[in-house]
Amino acid sequence: MSSEPRILDTTPGGTLQERLRFAGSSIARIGGLLLAVLVIAGVFAVLSEGRFIGIANLLGLLRAMSTIAIVGMGLTLVIVVGEIDLSFGALYGLCATVLAVSWMNAGLSVYGAIGLAFLVAIAVGLFNGFFTTIVKVPSFIATLGASTLIFGFTLFLGKTQTYNPAYPATGRPLDPAQLSFFTGLSNQALPFGFPMQGLWMLGAALLFAFLLGRSLFGFRLKAIGGNPQAATLARLPVRKYKFAAFILAGMMACLAAVLDFAFVGSASPSGGQSLLFPVFAAVIIGGASLSGGRGTVVGTLLGALLLAILTNGLAVLRADTFAQQMLLGSVTIGAVVLDQLTRRSGR
């Protein structure tokens, strides 16, 4: 009979095949992204006559992408759950400033100061979650407002100064043990000159890849982002998960701020303002959908790597800043266009 159920996939090898196909579209996406990264790296390698693929430069790339990747992984969660976060740049500046002021001026230990910075990040995550899920202000507006609010508060708190632990404003030198702990967060001497921040990034990537791809949390995050209404009717914990996504995004911005502060040796309130575009670009190039329900950690990492390669490669070639900016903008739009084209033909 024609209307009988037919062609059920019951072949013995079905399980593995099905498991692979569960992630089918994102695998194609990531393969394409990897290819793009390799091709662009190859082009730079040839153009720079090999300077680009020197070990030192490649390890430098790893460090250069780490800030964007770390913040981007947090943003990926928020975007997968169908929301948007525009406050991470300002929060990055706030966390660095809170750490600097409480440690260098208020006399807190560096450990307490780092803890305080993370508490502030969690508070901002709660703030974003509260206005988005309970007051129901669209997250675009809530976090845009939060961003400006936070930035203003950071300027007030930091008195618009730049802080350098080596030269505290109070004149009293900081505890040398604490100072070396702090600098060590990002400047530990590792074998082969491997950048410490790259290690932090890989650690965070493992955790987030598990969260998003291998845990119930990630599965539900995708469901909620894919159809919030259905998720509500199916009684998935929509609010709780959105809160969690905002909090984790805030904590990742804080982590990046602390690590960068430790690496550079100075912090200023406006530190994170330039992060907004590259982090969004990395997440979007990585295949996350702004309409929610789609995004991977590996994609975001590759997106960050692609941006780092472009920036670094152009710097090696001594391209002008305006050319870099124009290229980064085009690449971001191009990536989304390509994605839509392959998605359409895949149907």
Added chain:
Amino acid sequence: MIGARPTPEEPSLAREGVVIRGLSKRYGDTIALAELDLVAQPGRILGVAGPNGAGKSTMVKILAGEATADHGAITIDGEPWSSTLGWQRVAVVHQEPQLFPNLTVAENVVVGRERSRWLRHGVNASERRLLEEMAIEGVADRPLASVTLAIQQRTEIARALAQDARVFLFDEPNSALTEEESDDLFRRMHALAAAGRVVILVSHRLAELVAHCDAVAIVRDGRTAQVLAGEALTQEAIAQELVVGTSARDAELAAAAMEEGASMLRLEGWSHAGGEFVGVDLDVQAGRIVALVGVEGSGARELVRSMAGLEPATGRAELSGQRRDLAGASAFVSADRQASLFSNLSIGENLVSRLGDQISGPLGVLRRGRMASLARDAVDRFRVKAHSTSRPIRSLSGGNQQKIAIAAAIIGRPHILVLEEPTRGVDIGSKREIYRLLREYAAGGNAIVIYCTEVPEVFEAADVVHVVADGRLSPPLLVRSHDDVQGLAAEITRLERHGRPGQSEQTLAAAGA
């Protein structure tokens, strides 16, 4: 150009109306249309029926310009047609109109026409006449979102007439309309046909197909299986072409359900926080399917939703004799598939989307293998027509999507399964499957409550029916004490009209069940 292949015995057909020849369309490895042929003549109403997944919706999509065919040709009045050549020639009236909800009714009629530069003053004399003809001139300045569905559909027709459309394709147009509204819609369809336009009606409702169509084409497996016309056009003939065949086991289970069972859900003095229903007392026994019927605004929908904890209500709610929070013990399936499925997840992921502990281990690790096996079991058990559980949910036909939506709720084994219009917009074959699915779940000792708007659904699916009118609940009617749908319908109408139900001779007590 491929054009039509004129056959000797139908020379005039190739000249006039819509001629579809060899229309084919594949989605990946699913064949949606396999050389479909169809001829619709002007001045007549052609019905199209077929089981879900037969290719009807693909054909509608192609005619609406939402999809393009892989092969085949469509001609309108002998001229080759495609949506890029002249989309205005074909008007598709959907169940939910595809218009601009933020514009007014009149603006919707005129928007997009090149000659109107100023929307506000764009309604000319002929369009004014159209508005009058469609009886929507009174609401011309109201925003579309604020008028009823029936008026929105008439707006869509007026808009198509303003664009001088030749072909009117109605796709399940009245599944959300009241009876009077559908009668009116059918009158308009006949008027369109009488004016020499081509009218095609895609529907699942056999009675309406027989009553209003000059011929009915049965689409099955992507091609036209048969065209019924004249004497041969009867409900039985269509049903025979569509139905999968019903099992005797369903009847047995239904009979078993009427044996006195333990109370699963008991509501006492159950009132809506917003006053939509007041002082409802209801007892739902385990193993039974209870239908609640009521027009929009009667409180029936809110009452049903409150049993899933989705509407605020006060009063006493007992589950198996104990006071409990209903939300935790029930699962709810909306009438709107868009509100119950996750389009970014696969078929299998949708099936297990409501589960938690069953698909995760320590530390919240997702058990992918278990998800896949649960999904495969469910697809088998619920007879979903799917190639593989890892395909996107959108690759399924409407009826199969609905089965997935219900199966996803059942998999969590809720004590109370609450559904709204479980078979809205679903073909007759899938309908039976869904009723069977519900029957089996109830027989497992669970309670099912459904909100129905159609009496045939109550007759087919439920054991007991209550009518809700003015926020009050009627005593139960036994479905099986009525021999046919008409008898049950009459009784339901009587209860609806009287509001406060009086002494019904068909109450549960009187029937002595």
